[in-house]
Amino acid sequence: MTPIHWRAAKPGDEDALSLLGQATFLATFAFDHPGPALIRFLKDLHSPEFYAAKLADPQIDIVIGETPLGAPVGYALLCPPEHPDFQREGDWELKRIYLLGPWQGGGNGAALMQQALDVAHKRQARRLLLAVYENNDRAVAFYKKHGFSKIGDTIFMVDDIEFSDMLFARDMNS
Incomplete structure (x- = not known):
């Protein structure tokens, strides 16, 4: 397997992030997300302009991951949390x-x-939140393996279609 070099993304990476976001979201969710809504969602919330902002x-x-030749293969985006019903002071979100x-x-x-x-620690997060699609069994198992547990349910919009997500949290002191 080709090694991955991880680094902080910077302005100029928006095209790579857009392509990665579109490719991975489509590959993961095309099995049960309606095509037209999925395409509109990807064009909006995975556009180069979205990532530039x-x-x-x-x-x-x-954080973006690249092959030794600079081809993008993965990323993680962290931000202040967007789940007011569940969040606490000191929370951060793995969006x-x-x-x-x-x-x-x-x-x-x-x-x-x-x-x-590591980013969450640098941000001095007390707890890291993330939302995961309830039918994404592989991701749910991965998050549980990494210390996350379910704290509630939320809705994730793909264009104008609602999908049920589970909200997970991980105590950053563990």
Whole structure:
């Protein structure tokens, strides 16, 4: 397996992040998300403009993973939490964590999660939140393996369609 080099994303990475976001989201959710809504969602919330705005925001951290030749293969986006019914003071959110399929396994997912945990520690997060689609069994098992547990339920919108997500949290002191 080609090694992955992890680094902080910076302005200029928006095209790579957009392509990664679109590719991984489509590969993961095309099995049960309606095509037209999925495409509109990807064009909006995984556009280069979306990521350019995130990269310009000092409250957002993005870690990107690349092959030795500079090809993007994964990323994690962390931000202030967006779950007012469940969040506590000192919470931070792992909003996106995506890794292309061929790089999943072999410890790469764990390495990306460690990158995200390192960012949360630097942000002095007391707890890290994340939302996961209730039918994404592989992701649920991965998050549980990394110390996350369910604290509630939330809705995730893909264009105008509601999907049920589970909200997970991990105490950063553990």
